[in-house]
């Protein structure tokens with residue numbers, strides 16, 4: 502039995518992103534995405550109708566579930582050019598990162614005790630590494646430049662005989678900067694070190710090929726690509742048997758022993774379908790969202806002075822913009838525009854009032870980091886929403902600046918002394934014309 506569900510839009514007779522006029526424009530897709538109706542439709546039969554346990558292979562209920570899981574495995578593998586047998590289902594990218602890092606460390610502790618990662622990785626990577634430091638492992642946290650790029654020569658220099666793992670993300674979740682993962686993979690391969698890539702923000706947005714990029718372990722998550730929350734996957738390269746991570750969860754030996762626990766079949770089916778849809782639509786979608794985010798940036802930069810873009814201008818995810826609005830607090834701007842949902846950093850760290858550690862690592866001064874907002878666009882955004890969001894942002898920043906004595910002082914002092922507190926800042930003119 503399959504039932505067709507309506508999106509909010511369809512139900513309300515509103516076109517666009519599933520948001521009726523009373524709902525905010527959702528520009529926080531890097532935190533999570535709405536489930537695509539086609540994903541939901543694929544999942545529904547596996548709740549009440551085909552509800553079997555995928556491990557109960559002695560009757561039809563179980564076999565149907567197992568078949569659905571196998572199908573999803575193929576769909577996930579297809580998106581990253583892996584084999585279905587190399588995909589392990591998990592509860593999300595946090596768990597995948599934990600298995601990749603802590604599981605590899607445990608498995609390879611006789612080989613070495615050194616891990617290399619980067620200062621702007623997601624907390625699920627950094628905290629796994631920190632945990633290992635309490636267990637006699639050594640971790641090198643590579644710095645990044647002011648655009649969020651790491652230095653490959655520095656990475657190569659950091660590799661020692663004791664290095665067992667390099668863990669570097671494909672694209673950053675706060676600034677969108679994309680790493681040269683094929684070069685990192687080639688280097689790791691040359692040095693016979695495992696390469697784990699947290700590709701949670703990149704998968705489904707840019708092509709990721711685990712073969713071409715020499716990736717041994719890759720983390721991804723369904724809820725960033727229009728699938729359900731609480732499910733993800735870890736790709737584990739097959740031909741490096743001795744290097745495969747030790748499990749963190751022990752139990753019934755599910756997922757070839759890498760991750761015991763009864764499989765969440767509807768969620769896994771959703772992840773599979775979400776990957777399939779990304780594979781079909783990725784190029785078209787990223788072009789569309791790239792245009793939208795350029796438009797958003799153009800509208801904002803034409804109407805708001807003293808802004809900066811954080812991260813690389815070209816070498817970044819097309820759907821993500823991280824903008825600093827000087828002389829205001831990001832939190833204040835968000836409160837002044839309840840009709841636009843954005844984020845002042847990653848959702849995972851937004852409960853702290855500390856400025857973003859990612860922006861700090863880029864050398865962004867704290868007062869500017871506090872004035873930064875992340876706009877992340879997604880599949881269901883419409884151009885009309887981008888126009889509305891831009892107007893709200895412009896209004897909200899102006900409103901907050903009207904209350905800001907610092908801004909008043911900056912305007913009176915003809916900007917320069919205030920604007921150029923950071924020599925590398927990008928002017929509004931440069932934002933509009935990146936080649937200047």
Ligand code: PMP
Pocket residue numbers: 531532592593594595596598623625670672673674699700701702721722723724731732733847848849
């Ligand atoms: N890595 C990155 C880069 C992320 O953006 C996220 C989600 N914020 C995660 C890992 C964790 O993913 P999950 O929510 O599936 O645990």
